Amino acid sequence: MDLSTMESLFEQELMDLYSAEKQIIEALPDMIDAAKDEELKDGLREHLSVTMAQFERLQDVLREMGINPGSKVCKGMQGLLEEVSEIVKADGDPAVKDAALIGAAQRVEHYEIAAYGTVRQFARDLGYEDIANILDVTLHEEGDADKELSKLAMGTKFESGINEMAVENGGGQA
Numbered sequence: 001m002d003l004s005t006m007e008s009l010f011e012q013e014l015m016d017l018y019s020a021e022k023q024i025i026e027a028l029p030d031m032i033d034a035a036k037d038e039e040l041k042d043g044l045r046e047h048l049s050v051t052m053a054q055f056e057r058l059q060d061v062l063r064e065m066g067i068n069p070g071s072k073v074c075k076g077m078q079g080l081l082e083e084v085s086e087i088v089k090a091d092g093d094p095a096v097k098d099a100a101l102i103g104a105a106q107r108v109e110h111y112e113i114a115a116y117g118t119v120r121q122f123a124r125d126l127g128y129e130d131i132a133n134i135l136d137v138t139l140h141e142e143g144d145a146d147k148e149l150s151k152l153a154m155g156t157k158f159e160s161g162i163n164e165m166a167v168e169n170g171g172g173q174a
Contacts, residue, residue, distance in 0.1 A: 010122040011067050017115055018062060019074035021055040024108065027081045034087070035101055036094035040152055044105070047145050054138045061131050080108050102153045109146040116142060 002008040028048040035041045062069055087100045116139040123132035 006122065006126060010119065010126055011065070012072075013115065013119040013122060014058070014062060014065070014067060015069045015072045016074045016076075017112075017119060018055075018058055018069040019072050020077035020112065020115065021051060021058055023074065023077050023081055024051050024112075025055060027084055030088045031084060031101055031105065035098055037098045037152070040098050040101065043148055043152060044101075047105075050141055050145065054141065057134055057138060061134055064131070076111055077108070080104070080111060084108070099153065102149050106146055106149050106153075109142055109149065112142045113139065113146065 001012055003012070025048065028044055028051065032041055032044045032048070035044060084101075084104045087097065087104055090097060090100070116135055120132050120135040120139055123129070123135055
């Protein structure tokens, strides 16, 4: 990893995000299949569509910058998605599993929010205002996804949130 200049750090961060988004696109179909709640499934399907658009925008930024993302692997996202895989494969109460999927999805969103916020600021600091604006669009989409997951978990989208249903089904203590 070349950290000799802010420019090289910016490029490294963009390549890391490219890997992260690619990994998320690969993981979301399994999460959709594992979810039992239809609103959660719909939300994950919508997020897959949004993530694919984000990935395309990121590819455009990399092309504009003349950066080849190569085979760099975002290890942070890899770890988060290994946890998702464990949840997907787990047996148990469907409502509890949905609650676990929401928690894991929110951790993924928080990672992306931190990463996009950082790289957007680097773009601004380096004078790439157009790229910063593109990254800002994605940053806001990630925040919106996190809010939607919170609504599902806490029940503002339907009478009883997924977390509450998991507790009612004997999945834990409130």
